[in-house]
Amino acid sequence: MELNEKTVVFVDDEEFILRSLKRLFKREVYNTVFFEHAKDVIHYLDNNPVDLLVTDIRMPDMDGYQLLSVVKEKHPKVLRIALSGYTESKMIYNLIEKNIAKLFIFKPWDSTELKNTITNILEFEDILKSKNLLELINNLDSLPALPESYLKINELIERDSDINAIGKLISQDQAIVLKILKLANSAFYGRRTGDLNEAIMGIGLNNLKNIILGNAIFKGPKAIEKKLEEVWQHSVRTNRFVHMIYEHYLDKKVPSIFGSVGLLHDIGKVIFTIYFDQTYTDLTTKNYENEGSIVSEERETFKVTHQEIGAYLLNWWQLPFAYVESALYHHRPSFQGIINKELVYVVHLANYYSMYYFCKKGKEDFLDPKAFSYLSIDRDTLEMELKNAIKE
Numbered sequence: 001m002e003l004n005e006k007t008v009v010f011v012d013d014e015e016f017i018l019r020s021l022k023r024l025f026k027r028e029v030y031n032t033v034f035f036e037h038a039k040d041v042i043h044y045l046d047n048n049p050v051d052l053l054v055t056d057i058r059m060p061d062m063d064g065y066q067l068l069s070v071v072k073e074k075h076p077k078v079l080r081i082a083l084s085g086y087t088e089s090k091m092i093y094n095l096i097e098k099n100i101a102k103l104f105i106f107k108p109w110d111s112t113e114l115k116n117t118i119t120n121i122l123e124f125e126d127i128l129k130s131k132n133l134l135e136l137i138n139n140l141d142s143l144p145a146l147p148e149s150y151l152k153i154n155e156l157i158e159r160d161s162d163i164n165a166i167g168k169l170i171s172q173d174q175a176i177v178l179k180i181l182k183l184a185n186s187a188f189y190g191r192r193t194g195d196l197n198e199a200i201m202g203i204g205l206n207n208l209k210n211i212i213l214g215n216a217i218f219k220g221p222k223a224i225e226k227k228l229e230e231v232w233q234h235s236v237r238t239n240r241f242v243h244m245i246y247e248h249y250l251d252k253k254v255p256s257i258f259g260s261v262g263l264l265h266d267i268g269k270v271i272f273t274i275y276f277d278q279t280y281t282d283l284t285t286k287n288y289e290n291e292g293s294i295v296s297e298e299r300e301t302f303k304v305t306h307q308e309i310g311a312y313l314l315n316w317w318q319l320p321f322a323y324v325e326s327a328l329y330h331h332r333p334s335f336q337g338i339i340n341k342e343l344v345y346v347v348h349l350a351n352y353y354s355m356y357y358f359c360k361k362g363k364e365d366f367l368d369p370k371a372f373s374y375l376s377i378d379r380d381t382l383e384m385e386l387k388n389a390i391k392e
Helices: 015-025 038-047 064-074 089-097 111-127 131-139 148-158 163-170 174-184 196-203 205-217 222-249 267-275 277-286 291-302 306-316 321-329 341-358 370-375 379-391
Strands: 007-011 031-035 052-056 079-084 103-106
Touching: 007 015, 007 038, 015 031, 015 111, 031 038, 038 052, 038 064, 052 064, 052 111, 064 079, 064 089, 079 111, 089 103, 089 148, 103 111, 111 321, 131 306, 148 163, 148 205, 163 174, 163 196, 163 205, 174 196, 174 205, 196 205, 205 222, 222 267, 222 277, 222 341, 222 379, 267 277, 267 306, 277 291, 291 306, 306 321, 321 341, 341 370, 341 379
Parallel strands: 007 031, 007 052, 052 079, 079 103
Antiparallel strands: none
16 A cells, blocks of 8 residues: 555644644645544544554543553554653553554654654555565465463563462473473573572573463474474574673663564564475575575565564564564664664674574675664674673
């Protein structure tokens, strides 16, 4: 669908802000509609096609959180952006984690950035609706669902449940229990414990969620177990490198809401492996030492790449937008339409060095040197530290 066929709705109870938005967007090619009251928006959506909703959070009567929740339930295909001058971390976490909002933008906004963000997210959705991608998806028997145990753990964490409740749920799956204990007692964490609750506290809730995801998603028929294990191990290393780059070079932790982004960046390879086993094996074997060639061969063979099908799956699972972007753009992080650019650049580097050091894949044409300058990272120093991390 062309941009001039799309409609964006803005909601803000403050009249002067609404006037500012009207001035800012009056010359855009897409259609714009403006409201002061959330209830009017619901009525409008019930009777008119809308592509994107941008709403303030703090509003009387019905606030933006309630509005976004209603729209997600009644009109799930409408994209949703939260706009607010308040920075309560718990509220932002809930908005993004529950996919109530695709993005959260703070006031006062940068006009150019806000306009670009809206254009980019509208165009991004069109990529996930491309003819070739939808044809491949429709020819699959079914797409894997997020594991129920993962959803239940998320629910317990959101309710701030104590570790006993979380441990009780986990204890029902012996395979996951063994993996948690193995990780907790590894050299990396240095604990010596056979107690499940103590092990969970030692590895952290984010790693717990990663183990549950991996145990369910990176599994398939006996014939492809080894191949899926290779993708899993690469994804685990990539996730570890993502966290290292953030903590050692950007001097901050990965936001907990994005803690599994490295783990899921290559989920498209899992889909290819499960549904196109021999064809994909032949393709990857032929191009073993060159990840860039694998991507080109995917395009030629399947008309789509593992990035595109992975992004589609993560979007279908309603995971945060940053996950979807990282899956789609981790091979081309300098694409100008990327919104979460810092995160995508970090995933790009983590993925490259995981492939390069462990799988002996990843030639120079696959590495985007702009990542180092954008993140202000010295390449030689990063490579030395990652090499040392491999030995641990």
